[in-house]
Amino acid sequence: MLSAFLKLSTKSKVLILIFVMSLVMVTFFGNKDAGGITYYDNYYEAGSLLDPNEYTDYGYAALYSGEAGELNRQLGALRNQNLIYVISFGIGAIASLWLLFHENDIKALLLEVRSLSTERILNHDEAIKNNEIDDDITEELIS
Structure with missing residues (x-):
């Protein structure tokens, strides 16, 4: 970043x-x-x-x-x-x-931040599906 x-x-x-x-x-x-x-x-x-x-x-x-x-x-x-x-x-x-x-470089920076956050969400969801992360603990951390 x-x-x-x-x-x-x-x-x-x-x-x-x-x-x-x-x-x-x-x-x-x-x-x-x-x-x-x-x-x-x-x-x-x-x-x-x-x-x-x-x-x-x-x-x-x-x-x-x-x-x-x-x-x-x-x-x-x-x-x-x-x-x-x-x-x-x-x-x-x-x-x-x-x-x-x-500014074009600011737009590119915002798109990069958005893609990084989307990638993290997808990786997290995939880890939950593979039982690598306990979903109950994740829900407690979010709330």
């Missing part, structure tokens, strides 16, 4: 690197803490794009003030600072993946 990867063209290797780095950056900026704000002498955390913190009003404040809506808008603005990075790197990941699937 490694030898097949080494046979790839430089363009394909670069596209794979761009795809992997884009996924890492989407994960980083999506989970990056956006900080927080002080609102009426209380500190509120904004969370991240993928795990935002939102606040609600309870009791008297819920009936009359509606302050949680304004607080959540301000916290959303903090989280949105990372949004452009997530979108940019997400587009980069999708574009590099699309370009990868149009």
Whole structure:
């Protein structure tokens, strides 16, 4: 398998690197803490794009003030600072993946992986038929 990867063209290797780095950056900026704000002498955390913190009003404040809506808008603005990075790197990941699937050597690599897995399945089934492998043990390993 490694030898097949080494046979790839430089363009394909670069596209794979761009795809992997884009996924890492989407994960980083999506989970990056956006900080927080002080609102009426209380500190509120904004969370991240993928795990935002939102606040609600309870009791008297819920009936009359509606302050949680304004607080959540301000916290959303903090989280949105990372949004452009997530979108940019997400587009980069999708574009590099699309370009990868149009490369002939990647198609050949995927066909090789598929034929290897099919060959392993056929060898396994043949070994079960010849009683070389106990089928009960195989079923336990699969489940």
